[in-house]
Every structure is written in C-alpha cells, then in structure tokens.
Amino acid sequence: MAGHIVSIKLYALIFITLLVMTGVTTAVGYVDLGRWNIIIALAIAIFKASLVILFFMHMKYAGKLPRLVFASTLLWLAILITLTMSDVLTRSWDHPPQGWQSLSTSGQR
Amino acid sequence: MSSLTVDEAPQAASHVHYLNVKFGVKSWLFTTDHKRIALLYLASITFFFFVGGAAAVLMRLHLLTPGGLLVEPATYNKLFTVHGILMVFFFLIPAIPAVLGNFLVPMMIGARDLAFPKLNLLSWYVYILGGLFTLYAVVAGGVDTGWTFYTPYSSTYSNSHVIAAALGIFITGFSSILTGLNFIVTIHKMRAPGLTWFRLPLFIWAIYATSIIFILGTPVLAITIVLVALERLFHIGVFDPALGGDPILFQHMFWFYSHPAVYIMILPGMGVESELITCFSRKKIFGYKFVAMSSLGIALLGFLVWGHHMFVSGQSMYAGMVFSILSYLVAVPSAVKVFNWTATLYKGSISYDAPMLYALGFIGLFTMGGVTGMFLASLGVNVHVHDTYFVIAHFHYIMVGGMVMAYLGGIHFWWPKISGRMYPQGWARFAALVIFVGFNLTFFPQYILGFLGMPRRYAVYPAEFQVLNVMSSAGASILGVGYLIPLIYFIWSMRYGPVASANPWNAKGLEWQTPSPPPTENFEEIPVVTEEAYDYPVREAQVA
Ligand SMILES: [Cu+2]
Numbered sequence: 001m002a003g004h005i006v007s008i009k010l011y012a013l014i015f016i017t018l019l020v021m022t023g024v025t026t027a028v029g030y031v032d033l034g035r036w037n038i039i040i041a042l043a044i045a046i047f048k049a050s051l052v053i054l055f056f057m058h059m060k061y062a063g064k065l066p067r068l069v070f071a072s073t074l075l076w077l078a079i080l081i082t083l084t085m086s087d088v089l090t091r092s093w094d095h096p097p098q099g100w101q102s103l104s105t106s107g108q109r
Numbered sequence: 110m111s112s113l114t115v116d117e118a119p120q121a122a123s124h125v126h127y128l129n130v131k132f133g134v135k136s137w138l139f140t141t142d143h144k145r146i147a148l149l150y151l152a153s154i155t156f157f158f159f160v161g162g163a164a165a166v167l168m169r170l171h172l173l174t175p176g177g178l179l180v181e182p183a184t185y186n187k188l189f190t191v192h193g194i195l196m197v198f199f200f201l202i203p204a205i206p207a208v209l210g211n212f213l214v215p216m217m218i219g220a221r222d223l224a225f226p227k228l229n230l231l232s233w234y235v236y237i238l239g240g241l242f243t244l245y246a247v248v249a250g251g252v253d254t255g256w257t258f259y260t261p262y263s264s265t266y267s268n269s270h271v272i273a274a275a276l277g278i279f280i281t282g283f284s285s286i287l288t289g290l291n292f293i294v295t296i297h298k299m300r301a302p303g304l305t306w307f308r309l310p311l312f313i314w315a316i317y318a319t320s321i322i323f324i325l326g327t328p329v330l331a332i333t334i335v336l337v338a339l340e341r342l343f344h345i346g347v348f349d350p351a352l353g354g355d356p357i358l359f360q361h362m363f364w365f366y367s368h369p370a371v372y373i374m375i376l377p378g379m380g381v382e383s384e385l386i387t388c389f390s391r392k393k394i395f396g397y398k399f400v401a402m403s404s405l406g407i408a409l410l411g412f413l414v415w416g417h418h419m420f421v422s423g424q425s426m427y428a429g430m431v432f433s434i435l436s437y438l439v440a441v442p443s444a445v446k447v448f449n450w451t452a453t454l455y456k457g458s459i460s461y462d463a464p465m466l467y468a469l470g471f472i473g474l475f476t477m478g479g480v481t482g483m484f485l486a487s488l489g490v491n492v493h494v495h496d497t498y499f500v501i502a503h504f505h506y507i508m509v510g511g512m513v514m515a516y517l518g519g520i521h522f523w524w525p526k527i528s529g530r531m532y533p534q535g536w537a538r539f540a541a542l543v544i545f546v547g548f549n550l551t552f553f554p555q556y557i558l559g560f561l562g563m564p565r566r567y568a569v570y571p572a573e574f575q576v577l578n579v580m581s582s583a584g585a586s587i588l589g590v591g592y593l594i595p596l597i598y599f600i601w602s603m604r605y606g607p608v609a610s611a612n613p614w615n616a617k618g619l620e621w622q623t624p625s626p627p628p629t630e631n632f633e634e635i636p637v638v639t640e641e642a643y644d645y646p647v648r649e650a651q652v653a
Contacts, residue, residue, distance in 0.1 A: 076325045
C-alpha cells in the first residue's frame with residue numbers, strides 16, 4: 001500500500017500515452033464531427049484523467065481512506081454539474097409574460 | 110529542558126516555552142512550530158483586518174451625506190471591492206482556522222504538532238504571497254469589480270487591476286487547501302490514546318468540517334479565477350456569450366465555492382462558541398453528538414444552496430425553486446446548534462467573563478443574521494430586497510456579529526494560553542459591550558434601509574435615507590474604537606499583564622493541562638484521555 005513502487009518504465013509509458021492522447025484531441029479538433037466532437041474530446045479527457053489518478057496519484061494501490069476521499073471529490077463534482085444543469089436545462093421551460101419574448105426561443109429563430 | 114508538571118506552572122515566566130526557547134527574526138520566519146505559525150498568522154490577519162476596516166470606515170464617512178462626502182464614485186467602487194476582498198479572503202476565511210486552529214488542533218488532541226509542520230509554514234508563505242499580489246493591485250490603482258468578480262464586467266469591461274487581485278486570491282486559496290489537508294490528516298492520525306472521535310472537543314469537529322470545505326470547494330474557485338483570466342487575456346469564450354460562453358456559468362462556479370465559504374467562515378466560530386458556552390456555564394454541552402454532526406451537516410448542505418445568490422440573475426425559475434428549498438434546509442443544523450447552546454446555558458453556573466460576553470453576543474447576533482437569511486432564501490422576498498442593504502445587514506450579522514464575535518471570544522479565551530499573560534478583565538468586558546453596541550448601531554439601520562429599497566454598492570443615495578445612514582456611520586465609528594481597545598490591551602498584556610496559570614478558567618480540555626505558554630513539544634508526556642469532552646461536575650441544581 002503505502003510503500004508500493006511503480007517502475008519507471010510504466011510511468012514513461014503512461015506519460016507517452018498522455019502525450020499521444022493530447023495529440024489526438026488536437027487532431028480531432030480540426031475535423032467537424034458535429035456533436036461527436038465534444039463527446040470524443042470528453043472521452044479522451046476522462047481516459048487521461050483516469051490514468052493520472054490511478055497511476056501518478058497511486059489511487060490503484062491506495063488504501064480505503066484515500067479512496068474514500070477521492071470518491072467524495074467525484075460526488076462533489078457531480079453536485080456541481082447536476083445543480084448547474086438544473087438551471088441550464090430548464091431555462092427553456094420558463095413562460096415569459098404575454099407579449100414578451102422568451103430568451104431561449106429568440107436564440108433559435 | 111527541565112521537567113515541568115502542571116502544578117508548578119503558575120511561575121510561567123520562569124519555564125522554557127515555545128516563545129522563549131529561541132529568539133530573533135529567523136527563529137520565527139523558519140519555525141515549524143504550529144504555535145509560532147499561528148502567531149505569524151495572527152499578526153498577518155490582524156494587519157489585513159485593520160486595512161479592510163479602514164476601507165469600511167472611509168465608505169461609512171463618505172455615506173454621511175446623500176451626495177457623498179469624500180471620494181469619487183469610481184474610488185468608492187474600489188473601496189468596497191478592497192474591503193470585501195481583504196475581509197473575506199485575507200481575514201474571515203483564515204482567521205479562526207489558521208490562528209486558533211493552528212494553535213489548538215494539536216494541543217486539543219494531545220499531539221506534539223500538526224502532521225506536516227513544514228507544509229504548515231509553507232501555507233503561511235503562500236498566504237503572504239497572495240496578500241502581496243492583492244496589496245499590489247490596491248496600490249497600483251485598485252480593483253472595482255466587487256469581491257465577487259462577476260462577468261462580463263471582470264472579464265471584459267473593467268479597466269482596473271483585476272488580474273493581480275484575482276491572482277492574489279488564487280494563490281491564497283492554496284494556503285487554505287494546504288491548511289485543510291494538514292488538519293484532516295492530523296485529526297485522523299494523531300489523536301492521543303483514548304481520544305475517540307466522540308470524545309473530541311467540538312472545536313475539532315468544526316475545524317474538521319471546515320477543512321472538508323477547504324479541500325472540496327477551494328479548487329473550484331481557483332479554476333473559476335483561471336477561466337476569467339484566460340477570457341480576459343486571450344479572449345477564450347467561457348463566460349462571454351459573444352464568444353459562445355454563458356455569463357451565468359461564472360456565477361454558478363463562483364458561488365459553488367463562495368456560499369460554502371460562508372460556512373468556512375462561520376463553522377470555526379461555532380466551534381469556538383461551543384467551547385466558550387460549556388466552560389462558562391460549567392456544564393457539559395447539551396446533545397454533544399447533535400452539535401458535532403450538525404457541523405458535518407452544514408459542510409454538506411452548504412454545497413447544495415449556492416443558487417440563492419442568483420434568483421434574479423437569469424437563472425431558470427425551476428432551479429431557483431430547488432435552490433430556495435435547499436437553502437431552507439441548511440437552517441436546520443444551524444438551529445440545532447443555537448438551541449443546544451441555549452439548552453447548555455439552562456441551569457448552568459454562568460459567569461460573565463469577557464470571552465462569555467462575546468459568546469452570548471454571538472448567539473443573539475448570529476440568530477438574527479440566520480433568520481434574515483431565511484427571508485432571503487424565499488424567492489418572493491428575495492426579489493424585493495435583492496442587492497439592497499438588507500443583504501448587507503444580513504451577512505454582516507453572520508460575518509461580523511457571528512464570526513468576528515466568536516473570533517474575539519476565542520482570542521480572549523485562549524490568550525492566557527497563547528501568551529502566558531492575563532489581560533485587564535474590566536477593559537475586556539467594556540470592549541465587548543462597545544463592540545456589541547457599535548455593531549448593532551452600524552448594521553441594524555441597514556436592514557431598514559434595504560427594506561425601504563436602498564441598493565448596495567452606490568456612492569450616492571436619495572435624501573430620505575440620510576438619517577439611517579448617519580446612524581450607521583456613527584455606529585461604525587463606535588465599532589472601530591471597540592476593535593482598537595483589545596488591540597491595545599493585548600499588546601500591553603504581553604509585557605505588563607499578570608502571569609497566567611496553566612488553567613485560568615478552570616476549563617476542561619487537554620490544552621489546559623499543560624503550562625501557559627506551552628513548551629515547544631506541547632506536552633511533557635502525551636496525555637491519555639479517559640473521559641468524555643466537557644466532563645464538568647454535575648451540580649445539585651441540574652439534577653433537581
Ligand atoms: Cu449563500
């Protein structure tokens with residue numbers, strides 16, 4: 001657990017993978033794939049973050065308490081995203097007073 | 110060093126302790142002793158408190174007349190920005206954790222230092238570095254965005270020193286994170302034998318809950334500041350609609366940290382409050398577990414309510430309703446604490462020493478601030494008083510009436526332990542009264558002003574508001590004097606105060622079982638804990 005040693009070879013491999021994935025992200029950015037652009041970019045970002053967390057931050061070898069601490073950060077991220085989206089996703093539900101124009105519809109005209 | 114026991118402690122000046130073990134500037138700037146670092150923080154936050162306070166005094170002077178007395182409107186904007194930034198980020202947030210927390214966490218849990226002493230010193234340097242950036246921004250011409258840095262003003266339109274000030278806050282945030290990390294590890298790993306979680310002093314529970322917020326909230330503020338800087342410098346569209354961004358997103362991210370930051374400020378104050386109330390009622394706290402758990406409850410719920418700052422921002426009505434309901438919920442754990450402190454007083458043997466006067470002031474003022482917070486959490490009322498002086502009065506009742514009262518109460522309580530000296534009790538009680546009166550005269554009229562519709566952050570106001578504004582300004586001058594009195598007698602007491610015994614208040618808690626001031630390693634021998642917290646003897650009146 002605490003004294004786990006990871007070989008330099010593995011670190012180097014992960015580092016190179018991260019660099020390659022950065023290149024892929026940049027390359028995909030130049031191709032227009034519609035809404036797939038954002039999905040691919042996020043998927044690569046999550047993959048890279050997982051590598052960093054599991055190996056560079058030793059979460060793969062960590063004990064229960066560090067894992068719990070890490071899990072709580074994911075929960076907090078979920079809170080941030082969920083409650084923010086509760087605003088963004090429901091803005092179009094608002095009914096503007098008669099004669100007023102809804103913000104969300106005026107944008108799409 | 111010579112062997113010392115608690116019994117021979119009253120001749121404090123004669124023993125070797127953390128203050129006289131080494132002398133010279135170097136021994137302070139390179140210390141890793143948590144008690145000395147606490148004093149470094151004490152000096153720095155006191156400095157920022159009085160600079161931020163000076164800005165407030167200038168504002169109150171300016172508002173003596175409807176047209177404004179002293180400064181240009183643009184300068185007024187910079188005054189309230191500087192006041193807000195310095196008070197929030199450089200005084201209120203670090204005050205209790207970094208000063209009292211640093212000093213007391215190891216002492217209260219029977220440890221010799223924090224888990225990472227060097228990291229602790231680093232966090233002070235990081236704090237000072239952030240402070241220097243912010244002071245630079247002030248000296249170079251100021252910032253006028255308000256402490257909230259709302260976009261698009263902060264990202265596009267303001268011509269003031271936004272980047273330097275924001276960078277200062279960004280840097281100082283890391284000091285909070287390091288301190289929080291240090292506390293969490295220390296509390297988990299370094300408790301004395303027998304000191305189980307539910308025997309911990311409630312101050313420790315409060316600091317623990319605060320540390321969780323430090324670690325989980327502060328990074329979001331850091332990210333938000335970086336995004337504003339990127340947009341301002343390189344026009345990367347995050348918050349600017351013209352570049353594909355969303356200005357409301359800034360407010361979401363900012364308040365995701367900054368509402369919990371309110372609890373960073375008040376939770377440690379509540380911890381101090383629990384210590385003071387039990388000691389000066391000579392009674393076990395009422396409902397220990399409820400008070401302890403309500404700290405964690407506040408830390409969690411505090412993260413679910415930030416949208417109550419955004420009811421009129423353009424946030425959707427439905428999100429507004431969700432945030433309104435969640436905001437009501439957070440009143441529950443706060444009320445648990447207030448009721449339990451009050452129940453602790455019941456049939457207690459109450460003495461009115463200076464720390465207790467601050468503690469009693471806290472209960473009343475915090476309750477008023479909390480209840481007006483409920484007004485603000487309800488959508489309809491909020492729209493009426495949004496961005497008025499009602500909001501200013503509300504959060505000053507929490508921050509100044511609550512947190513600063515608790516902080517001063519704590520400093521008065523532990524000063525004999527920190528300095529080894531007593532301060533003049535009469536002056537201390539007098540100062541507590543002056544502060545209480547000055548505070549209420551300053552901020553109560555602001556509730557009325559806000560209710561009548563006076564908006565915040567304006568350098569001028571209609572003539573019919575003058576009487577209440579003059580009252581508020583008069584109160585501010587009394588409050589200012591009230592804060593200077595303790596500064597004077599604390600400095601006086603360091604040289605001339607009577608020598609304090611190890612436990613001048615007859616309080617429970619490990620920190621009182623070691624000489625005043627404590628030796629560098631805190632305890633001659635690590636204590637073994639065999640009793641619950643606040644195990645004061647039960648008197649007859651309580652049984653009946
Ligand atoms: Cu709030």
